[in-house]
Amino acid sequence: MPVxxxxxxxxxxxxxxxxxxxxxxxxxxxxxxxxxxxxxxxxSGKSTLGNAVAGLLPPNSIVERGSITLEGKDLTKMRDLxxxxxxxxxxxxxxxxxxxxxxxxxxxxxxEALQVREERESLPSPFIRWSRRRSLDNRTxxxxxxxxxxxxxxxxxxxxEKYPHQLSGGERxxxxxxxxxxxxxxxxxxxxxxxSLDVITQAQVMKMLLSLREExxxxxxxxxxxxxxxxxLSDRMMVMYGGMVMEExxxxxxxxxxxxxxxxxxxxxxxTQFKGEGRVKQIPGYPPNIFSMPQGCPFHPRCEMAMEVxxxxxxxxxxxxxxNVSCHLYG
Amino acid sequence: MSLYRNVRRDKTLMAGLxxxxxxxxxxxxxATDLRLLTSYSPYSLNFxxxxxxxxxxxxxxxxxxxxxxxxxxxxxxxxxxxxxxxIVVASVLLGGLVGVVAGYLAGxxxxxxxRITDLFLAFPGILLALAITEILGQSHVSLRLLYSEVALxxxxxxxxxxxxxxxxxxxxxxxYVTLAKVSGLSRTQILRRHVLPHLLxxxxxxxxxxxxxxxxxxxxxxxxxxxxxPPTPELGRMVYDGLSALPQNWWSxxxxxxxxxxxxxxxxxxxxxxxxxxxxTMGERYARA
Amino acid sequence: MVEVRxxxxxxxxxxxTLNAVxxxxxxxxxxxxxxxxxxxxSGKTTLGMVxxxxxxxxxxQVFFKGEDITRxxxxxxxxxxxxxxxxxxxxxxxxNPRLRVxxxxxxxxxxxxxxxxxxxxxxxxxxxxxVMERYPHELSGGxxxxxxxxxxxxxxxxxxxxxxxxSNLDVSIQAQILNLLLDLQSSRNLxxxxxxxxxxxxxxxxxxxxxxxRGRLVxxxxxxxxxxxxxxxxxxxxxxxxxxxxxxAKLRELEVRDEGRQKGCRYSDRCKFVRDQCRLREPxxxxxxxxxxxxxxxx
Numbered sequence: 011m012p013v014x015x016x017x018x019x020x021x022x023x024x025x026x027x028x029x030x031x032x033x034x035x036x037x038x039x040x041x042x043x044x045x046x047x048x049x050x051x052x053x054s055g056k057s058t059l060g061n062a063v064a065g066l067l068p069p070n071s072i073v074e075r076g077s078i079t080l081e082g083k084d085l086t087k088m089r090d091l092x093x094x095x096x097x098x099x100x101x102x103x104x105x106x107x108x109x110x111x112x113x114x115x116x117x118x119x120x121x122e123a124l125q126v127r128e129e130r131e132s133l134p135s136p137f138i139r140w141s142r143r144r145s146l147d148n149r150t151x152x153x154x155x156x157x158x159x160x161x162x163x164x165x166x167x168x169x170x171e172k173y174p175h176q177l178s179g180g181e182r183x184x185x186x187x188x189x190x191x192x193x194x195x196x197x198x199x200x201x202x203x204x205x206s207l208d209v210i211t212q213a214q215v216m217k218m219l220l221s222l223r224e225e226x227x228x229x230x231x232x233x234x235x236x237x238x239x240x241x242x243l244s245d246r247m248m249v250m251y252g253g254m255v256m257e258e259x260x261x262x263x264x265x266x267x268x269x270x271x272x273x274x275x276x277x278x279x280x281x282t283q284f285k286g287e288g289r290v291k292q293i294p295g296y297p298p299n300i301f302s303m304p305q306g307c308p309f310h311p312r313c314e315m316a317m318e319v320x321x322x323x324x325x326x327x328x329x330x331x332x333x334n335v336s337c338h339l340y341g
Numbered sequence: 342m343s344l345y346r347n348v349r350r351d352k353t354l355m356a357g358l359x360x361x362x363x364x365x366x367x368x369x370x371x372a373t374d375l376r377l378l379t380s381y382s383p384y385s386l387n388f389x390x391x392x393x394x395x396x397x398x399x400x401x402x403x404x405x406x407x408x409x410x411x412x413x414x415x416x417x418x419x420x421x422x423x424x425x426x427x428i429v430v431a432s433v434l435l436g437g438l439v440g441v442v443a444g445y446l447a448g449x450x451x452x453x454x455x456r457i458t459d460l461f462l463a464f465p466g467i468l469l470a471l472a473i474t475e476i477l478g479q480s481h482v483s484l485r486l487l488y489s490e491v492a493l494x495x496x497x498x499x500x501x502x503x504x505x506x507x508x509x510x511x512x513x514x515x516x517y518v519t520l521a522k523v524s525g526l527s528r529t530q531i532l533r534r535h536v537l538p539h540l541l542x543x544x545x546x547x548x549x550x551x552x553x554x555x556x557x558x559x560x561x562x563x564x565x566x567x568x569x570x571p572p573t574p575e576l577g578r579m580v581y582d583g584l585s586a587l588p589q590n591w592w593s594x595x596x597x598x599x600x601x602x603x604x605x606x607x608x609x610x611x612x613x614x615x616x617x618x619x620x621x622t623m624g625e626r627y628a629r630a
Numbered sequence: 631m632v633e634v635r636x637x638x639x640x641x642x643x644x645x646x647t648l649n650a651v652x653x654x655x656x657x658x659x660x661x662x663x664x665x666x667x668x669x670x671x672s673g674k675t676t677l678g679m680v681x682x683x684x685x686x687x688x689x690x691q692v693f694f695k696g697e698d699i700t701r702x703x704x705x706x707x708x709x710x711x712x713x714x715x716x717x718x719x720x721x722x723x724x725x726n727p728r729l730r731v732x733x734x735x736x737x738x739x740x741x742x743x744x745x746x747x748x749x750x751x752x753x754x755x756x757x758x759x760x761v762m763e764r765y766p767h768e769l770s771g772g773x774x775x776x777x778x779x780x781x782x783x784x785x786x787x788x789x790x791x792x793x794x795x796x797s798n799l800d801v802s803i804q805a806q807i808l809n810l811l812l813d814l815q816s817s818r819n820l821x822x823x824x825x826x827x828x829x830x831x832x833x834x835x836x837x838x839x840x841x842x843x844r845g846r847l848v849x850x851x852x853x854x855x856x857x858x859x860x861x862x863x864x865x866x867x868x869x870x871x872x873x874x875x876x877x878x879a880k881l882r883e884l885e886v887r888d889e890g891r892q893k894g895c896r897y898s899d900r901c902k903f904v905r906d907q908c909r910l911r912e913p914x915x916x917x918x919x920x921x922x923x924x925x926x927x928x929x
Contacts, residue, residue: 051800052771179670208669208827213871217881235801238830242877279805281834284854285663285812290834292805296770312802516724517734520778523682524738524785525711527704534737538728 011082013229014040014063014197019076021058021067023300030300032058032071034253037327040197040229045220047244047261048233049276051297054250056233060201063231064101065091081196096126100195104202106182110174116185117170120154123189157188160225161218180211187218194226201233216243237276241265249273252298252308254324259333269335271315307338315339354614360607364418372419381409383416383574392590402592404583410593414600417574420486422604424568425555428490432497433548439498440505441540444513445532455506462499467558470496474567486569489562493555504547508540542615549612553605560601576601631789631821632681632714633657637690639676650676652845653690655915658789663815663822665832665853667868668842674825677842678791681823682714683707694789712738712785719794721774725766731777732762738785751780755810772803779810783818791823796831808834829872833857838921841865844896847915851922861924863901895927903928 021033033055040046050056061067063078065085078085080098085091103109110119151170158166161184174182183203190198200219204212220243222228234240240247241261248258249272257270268274278291295312298304304311310320317338325336370377381399387407395402401410443454470492474485512518512535521531562568563577571578576597583594639651651673658664666674679685681692683699691700694710702710715738718724725734736748749759755776766774775795782790792811796804812835815822826832832839836853841862849862860866870880885902894909895901901908907927915923 051802209829209868209871210669213881213884217884220878220881236873237801239873242873276801279801281805281808281830284833284857285835285837289809289812290805292809293802294806296772296803297800299770515726516718516720517726519684520716520718520724520781521737522684523711523714523716524781525708525740526737530740534729535726 012039012041013081014038014231015077015079016059016063017077017079019059019062019078020074021055021062021071022074023068023071025070025301028301030303031074032253032300033062034324036076036253036255038248038255038258040231042196042229043223043227044246045223045230045232045244047240047247048231048250049235049237049240049247050233050250051235053252053297053300055253055300056250057201058253059250060101060199060231060233063197064099064199065095066101093130096123096193097130097195099197099199100190100193101199101201102183102186102190102203104205106179106186107174109186110182112174114173115170116172116174116177117151117154119185120157120170120189120192121150123192124150124153127193153192154188157191158185160191160221161185161188162214178211180207180215183207183211183215184218187215187222190222190228191226195228197229197231198222199231199233202235203232204239205234205236212239219243238280249276252303253300254308254336255327255334256309256337257333257335263332269330269333269340270337271313271339272309275312307336354611354617357607357610357612357614360603361611364604364607365422367415368418368422371415375412375416378415379409379412381412383408383413384572392586392593395592401596402590404579404593405586405590410579410596413574413579414576414597417576417579417597420569420573421556421559421563421576421601424486424490425493425552425559428493428497428555428559429548429552431490431494432551433501433544435494436498436501436503437505437540437544440502440507441509441532441536443502444506444509445528445536451506454502458499458502461495462503464496466493466496467561470558470562471565471567474562485567489559489567493558493562497551497555500551501544501547504543505540508543509536512536512539546612546616549615550609553608553612556601556605556608631658631660631695632823633693634677634681635691635693637677637680637692638688639673639680639685640688649673649845651680651687654842654845654847656840656847656850658821658823660788660821661815661819662837663824663835664838664840665824665826665836666840666842667826667829667832669827671844672842673845674827674842675793678716678793678823678825682716682791683710684716713787714789714791715782715785715787717775717779717782717790717792717795720798721771721778722798724778725774727766729766730762731764731766731769734766735762735777735781735784738781747784748780751784752777754783754814755780771799772806775799775803775807776810779807779814783814787820789821789823791825793825794827797826797828804831811835829857829869841868846896846912846925848897848925849923850915851919855919855922859922861918861922861929862897862926863903863928864897867900867902 016036016038019033019036020031022029022031036059038046048056048059058067062073067073073086076086080094085094088094154170155166158169163169163184177185204215207215219230223230232240232244241264244261246259247261247264249256249270251272257264257268257273264273268277275293279293281290293312298308306322307320307325310316313320319338323338325338327334327336328340330340367378375383385408389407390403391405391407393399393403399409399411401414403409404413439454439458443451470489473492473495474489518531518535521535526534559568560577560580563575564581566578566581568575568577579597580594583590583597586593633656635655637651637654638649640647640649654677656664666677668674676685680687683692683702687700691698693699694714699707699710732748735751736743739747748762752759752761757773757776757780761769761773761777769777795811796807799807808831814820824835833853838851839853839856840850841848841864843864849856849860849865856865857869860869894911895913898904898908905927913925913927915925916929917923918929
């Protein structure tokens with residue numbers, strides 16, 4: 011059974027009295043130990059999907075239809091969503107500066123995480139919980155050091171005492187991953203975790219994420235606009251545009267033989283040639299704003315293969331070999 | 342949700358604006374020719390008509406000396422509006438200047454100016470104003486008004502210095518200022534074009550809100566006799582004068598106090614509304630997906 | 631066109647001084663694109679800022695078309711300002727939200743308002759001149775970046791510093807902007823100093839590539855040469871880290887080493903090929919081939 015399943019999810023945002031759909035009928039399933047990549051640009055809805063799974067949708071959004079099931083439990087119907095957060099679904103954001111409390115030392119942040127996990131694993135009496143909170147005993151400290159070592163901090167002891175602003179961006183992300191080691195979530199949503207980091211640090215962070223998957227069987231939802239990164243790191247990937255899934259399948263398949271014009275366009279947009287050796291093929295136009303989404307297929311204004319039907323009818327998902335594609339060329 | 346804000350903003354701004362227009366109108370007329378508004382004199386004593394309760398003839402009643410309270414209120418308006426106005430304008434100019442200089446020049450200048458600002462900020466406003474005016478005002482009763490103005494300015498400017506400096510610092514570090522430097526704009530040009538426009542709306546909003554507070558503060562000073570010398574009527578002083586007549590004659594203290602409150606509140610409402618109205622990105626702000 | 635010699639920019643920090651740029655010498659010839667690559671903290675942005683004299687160098691010299699502009703005051707620099715412009719990284723915070731686009735684009739004209747020039751600049755970046763009346767928040771990221779490019783062009787510059795101009799943009803927009811920049815370079819004979827940490831972008835736009843690490847220039851040369859044949863261990867690590875080929879295998883082999891304080895070569899702490907000699911002194915740039923220089927003891 012997949013650890014996470016999203017069925018026909020529709021999420022809307024309301025702004026200034028106007029309602030627009032950020033997600034339009036998303037279907038997705040994630041197995042244990044699997045890395046699923048979600049690729050998209052602005053307005054694609056990829057971050058909304060991540061937030062929805064984590065239960066972090068802002069107050070002006072509604073889940074209009076569909077379900078998000080974590081190990082059988084429908085998250086959209088739950089009242090106390092906080093119980094799921096941390097040990098069920100954990101999130102790593104682009105800028106950890108906002109997810110790490112700037113006035114708490116690293117060890118206090120980790121302690122908080124540990125506390126959450128222990129409370130969920132067993133329900134000790136309030137007294138035990140309270141006394142645990144008070145003491146940072148040997149056993150706990152050892153666990154922190156271990157987690158920090160797993161993310162390859164050279165001197166974990168020092169790091170424990172540091173504040174977030176004393177760490178670099180990459181180091182903060184590593185602290186977040188250390189938290190994931192402690193929390194042992196079933197699903198980890200990584201929303202643009204390395205976008206603001208340089209290449210080498212990015213590689214390091216990605217290595218940690220894969221280790222997390224190896225060692226704890228965590229399922230990872232990797233959200234990014236970096237097509238290359240996602241295609242190389244994930245087992246399966248889905249390409250989103252205008253709130254819909256355009257194409258979905260194994261990463262290898264999608265990279266070798268993409269079907270959807272948008273997927274092809276995205277891949278072509280990344281330069282692989284040297285200066286003077288030909289131009290990068292660009293997709294014309296701009297990504298859509300969800301408040302002014304075109305009729306029919308959201309991509310048709312920018313698609314060079316657009317047909318009459320694309321302007322009017324929203325394409326349905328159809329299966330081609332190992333892929334799922336939503337395009338009138340194929341269905 | 343945005344719809345709710347629009348309505349609220351409108352009502353707030355409108356309410357405050359309407360009340361203020363009425364008051365300012367009355368003030369202007371009163372300052373030019375009081376007789377246009379009332380047949381009574383704010384000065385002449387008429388003991389036969391003293392302590393009369395509010396009626397059709399005397400809307401706010403009369404005080405202990407037989408003077409029509411409503412007339413006195415109208416006569417007091419010019420002083421009670423103009424004085425706080427002068428105080429706020431002076432505070433803004435002084436504080437704004439200090440803040441901009443400190444923020445823009447930074448370094449030692451900044452440190453120096455800010456320490457001075459902190460010094461003044463540390464004093465409890467009203468008490469300081471009272472103290473200054475008392476000490477200075479002992480000698481020259483007629484100059485008391487001037488001294489109380491000065492005292493309130495002394496107490497009022499530091500806030501604007503902080504405000505201005507904060508804004509300047511914020512804008513100074515923005516990429517578009519760096520870009521302006523690259524394009525060759527001089528310091529003054531950058532100040533005029535980028536810094537000041539960001540600053541002025543904020544100062545406007547804050548000073549409008551401040552007017553309310555200054556009016557109250559000034560009324561307190563007037564209450565203690567540290568405002569305009571008699572026989573010029575003053576709302577704060579009127580409250581004081583009316584105290585000895587309580588509890589039978591409640592109107593000669595209450596109405597002046599009520600008017601003070603209404604004026605102060607209307608300034609606050611307008612300040613609130615101004616703040617919302619002046620932001621060009623209102624309602625359009627969105628985060629990147 | 632632009633040259634820096636032995637440039638150093640020092641900052642005082644807790645525990646001593648930090649050289650954001652440390653003894654860098656670099657020349658950019660007319661019409662070419664030199665791309666400076668490196669991680670955050672490498673000093674590449676600082677270098678760009680110094681070249682434009684937005685930051686003052688602690689030591690060394692900056693030349694513009696042969697003239698020494700290192701010590702010139704703001705007044706004297708004015709005549710250079712029109713000729714060298716900046717295209718910034720963040721199109722969102724680089725525009726004053728209270729000004730209209732037209733005013734922003736015409737700013738470099740310093741009051742000599744010229745609607746025609748603004749229109750022409752907007753056209754050349756593919757924007758409808760009606761955009762002049764809009765406010766920044768009404769434009770998308772891609773449109774804003776185009777407007778910023780138009781702004782840089784309006785004073786007819788010869789030299790542009792481009793500080794990560796596409797890092798905050800969507801991939802499809804990035805492609806558009808890069809193509810636009812290349813077109814503009816050839817049609818207006820512009821010289822670019824391009825700063826980026828994205829290797830694919832660097833590959834696409836550069837004639838020459840300069841690699842910086844913690845303030846120092848560690849490798850420089852012809853783009854094709856350096857990128858197909860990297861010599862410095864850091865350069866190799868950079869290119870290895872790009873998600874290409876069998877990335878998962880590369881990751882498995884990746885060793886993670888933190889930085890520390892060290893003597894001698896500043897990369898020695900993280901270097902795979904480190905030797906004892908490396909800790910003795912900092913290596914200088916050595917010409918290994920006609921168009922390829924490296925600062926490493928291995929050569």
